[in-house]
Amino acid sequence: MARPKKVSLTKAIEQIKDGDMLTFGGFTVWRRPMAAIYELIRQKKRNLHLVEVNGGTHDDMLVGAGCVGIWESSWCGHELYGKFGSNLARKIEKGEILYEDWAHIHVLNRLTAGSKGLPFLPTYAAMGCDMLNPENDNLGKAGLRDGSNPHIGKHKYVMYQEPFTDSEIILIPAANPDWCITHVQMVGEEGTVRVEGLKFSDLEVIKASKHNIIIAEQVVPEEYLRREPTRNMLPGYLVDYIVELPWGAHPTGLFGVHEPDGEFISNFFKATRTQEGFDQWAEEWIFGVKDFQEYLNKLGINRLESLKANPALGYSSTMKRGSR
Amino acid sequence: MARPKKVSLTKAIEQIKDGDMLTFGGFTVWRRPMAAIYELIRQKKRNLHLVEVNGGTHDDMLVGAGCVGIWESSWCGHELYGKFGSNLARKIEKGEILYEDWAHIHVLNRLTAGSKGLPFLPTYAAMGCDMLNPENDNLGKAGLRDGSNPHIGKHKYVMYQEPFTDSEIILIPAANPDWCITHVQMVGEEGTVRVEGLKFSDLEVIKASKHNIIIAEQVVPEEYLRREPTRNMLPGYLVDYIVELPWGAHPTGLFGVHEPDGEFISNFFKATRTQEGFDQWAEEWIFGVKDFQEYLNKLGINRLESLKANPALGYSSTMKRGSR
Amino acid sequence: MESQKGYSKPGEFKPLDLLACAAAREVRDGEIVFAGTGLPMLAIMVAQHTQAPTAVCIYESGSIDGRPIDLPTSVADARCSYQASVADGLTDVFGQLQAGKVDLAYLGGAEVDRYGNVNCTFMGGPAGKRLTGSGGNSDIHSLAKRSVLIMPQLGQKRRFVERVSYITSPGWKIPHWPSKEWVPKQQVYGPAFNGGPAAVISDMGVYRFDENGEMYLDTVHPGFAPEDCRENCSFDLNISRCKGETLTPTYVELDLLYKVIDPEGIIMK
């Protein structure tokens, strides 16, 4: 195993090829690697295959920019900042993207199985629901279950009469993405990763992936993290590339560091009601800036400062949130 | 859900019935609920069915005292303090106990499946090995796979030709013990459990069990543990009984608190070479003392003090360990 | 206190207030509750402040039994984890769900049908209008002992339908794949069956499910007649079992909603 390489964001994202299968750490609008999303769009990646426990602003952005060929997940939206992923909805409605709907446990099973070297994991979730309706096996209907794509298996799922309690149970096939990109609070010089706050499904999606890019708010001395190994999530040998990039999760939130930028996401959602709206938005916020540093500069210190978490609470105690 | 009850060790152990299926937190000679083991023996429990990720001094003690009817695990020994579990070995050799041998992953699968409400989990571990030899299905050979015992399933395991990659894989049935007893460093007044150091397979074995007894070095204010919820292992609603009992893991070790008492375990191992030897040992250390407090008193403050961990290291820096 | 028993009068509360309070009353003390973003959060918090002080709230992001001092705006909000018992992740909480540990779940949806099947994926089926997709909705409806659906209804009868156009989450009767035969949920789930939809709470009434798993009107909100509920429904709703009016929010509950739980006016604007 080679120690992880510390590289620029541009360099890290250059490793990802058109057609690769990707997943991301985080949950809905929390701890998403947004700087990497912008860079994927800037580098005009095409035909990406997303397999996500759940999507969020990041998924919808990649879809809007035309980077995604296949979307597989349980959800895409912006929490209270936008009702659903408009870009994804539009492309699904127009038949411009391939997709598979799953329940949360299904995708979690896919990636957990992948993380453990297993071909499948069982679950009882969502039996009798339409994501398991054979008519909704969209990749199958598109003729993609013929073995030509290593990321698309023979079966969306298999119903199994298990021999122990004679119950019917669903077997969900493993997924092993080519890449997982995860934003975290801290990474050590040798790659030990620490996540503060909820871990969501990071452990599973990272371990399932063949290559990992960790984008950290801060690179810290390895020894510091190793004083408390029970608080760390991953050893360095599971990490390929380390990128140090403060605020790299904006506009999503980062526990203990900053809130999601609700206004920013809300404006994004409003813009995405049409493709033209998204294109204009992308022109301003992605293509109109040279890199993530210029993006931060455009946001300005005062906007970012207003999102900062109160260290005693883990979230902002000053941000205005409601009508009162 | 009722909040966990704080009770005496005697009261907690009285809830366990003859014939119940039991498992324990910890690993080999670390963080085992030894005070509970002594009390189980003192209360003369009979025909217990142990299902253990791995055994250790505690398993061998229960077996020696005649408490165990069925032993299912991957291992029984005392690490460097004793080559194997002599009581268990003797009873197996004499045919005085029923047992099933498993690999580590097998038993881990059994309890992980149980913890997730699944009937089985798959693995590739130990294919072609003798614990999977149909001739070594000891519970089956004893006629116990007839459905009369709710803890003994129809099949020890099932070989399955899975439909995704056409590999042969082993399906291991779930186990849901009646009780899990776990020793931990801290529990909150409302039952939030914190384990310092390695968690081993505690999370899985505890969640798989219908009832849980948590024995804690210290009961602490709930609010203290809730300041850092990412460091906690379990919410209180999974706990039935809380017992506060410092040193309750002796002679096994407790991370950050005390070392295993190697000399004590080694003497136990030597005593167990014969049943008479064990009986004498038990007379002195279990039946010869009224309760765990009297046991600690018999050990004496200086012996216990010598095992104490250095807080900077998590283990003793003064204990003599080797020949130099 | 005397004031705790005081129910507010029509005009003293908004439809949203009644929705939140009616939902809150579904919780029994000591229950393990799985809640989603928005109104469900308010409902479990009201319940914890009133009849269910030891109820525990789990969020699907992984936080368990948080004691937020500020209202969270998503299930992964740092506010959910404040003074939580455990803050881990999805494998933990969905595992507990599947193991039957969850007594009650609060969820939303875009469409519900006679049998409590829920749609939050496509209005009008896969050729129709795309929504968010399942999220945890399907898992939670599949595996919780009781689930409560919170949905707007007034003037939106297309949300209460004979048969949802896409089953995101299972109700009491569902198709058995691959045969498509409609059978009771218990038949499909077998030994994994834990329960199903217990109530649908709208801005017009509280609905429950009968012995056949069919929805009926249980109580009607003040200001509406049972017939109004039926008219705001696309199927032939059973209103014969309606036992009267839904209890209005108490003054204590209103105080909790506006002054204690959501003083910032995030949802209770």
Add this chain to the structure above:
Amino acid sequence: MESQKGYSKPGEFKPLDLLACAAAREVRDGEIVFAGTGLPMLAIMVAQHTQAPTAVCIYESGSIDGRPIDLPTSVADARCSYQASVADGLTDVFGQLQAGKVDLAYLGGAEVDRYGNVNCTFMGGPAGKRLTGSGGNSDIHSLAKRSVLIMPQLGQKRRFVERVSYITSPGWKIPHWPSKEWVPKQQVYGPAFNGGPAAVISDMGVYRFDENGEMYLDTVHPGFAPEDCRENCSFDLNISRCKGETLTPTYVELDLLYKVIDPEGIIMK
């Protein structure tokens, strides 16, 4: 330094020293190594101090890449977790093992056979003398890319047998249940096949496995002839491929063993 290249001479080292150093030399730099209690711990630590500074050690209790400053006496010893990268539990590390992340494993056993099958459950089969059982031995042998078995041999030919009396851990040829037909490991494990036994290191020699998965003598320890190895073996050991003597411990390695890694004399008494 010149002294680092200096190999000790017979009489300057004990059999245990050679065993530890020969084992240590199996590690390649950067490898992920799964080690058990005792000699395997010494071996991986010697390797990390010499040719494999970036090798990572995993213990089955859950500690990953610890940097112990005092020799652990069990895989769950608090010393294993000192300055570790991660200290979690069995689900983590056995999951990584099954996912093919482990390059090399060090294990012990009571009995080994021609094909590298290992027994640590029963000497003489289920009617014989009971030992500890598998522990992680079976999982690790099943799923690591290479495994190295460390075993005493001199005067104990019953430990090197034609066929172990109980297969705790799989070698290169194993039975296919339920048919009992003996087939190559790869055939049983299919797509999950990662590798198998790479070497057996005893107090007499270093053994490896040929194209047919059969054990042969690779190097003989100084002081023994290849024929001695064969005589301390219950089966007809192939000694025709022996390429010479096992390299003795270097002075640097001896220094490491006695002064740096085990100065307390726990194993290196």
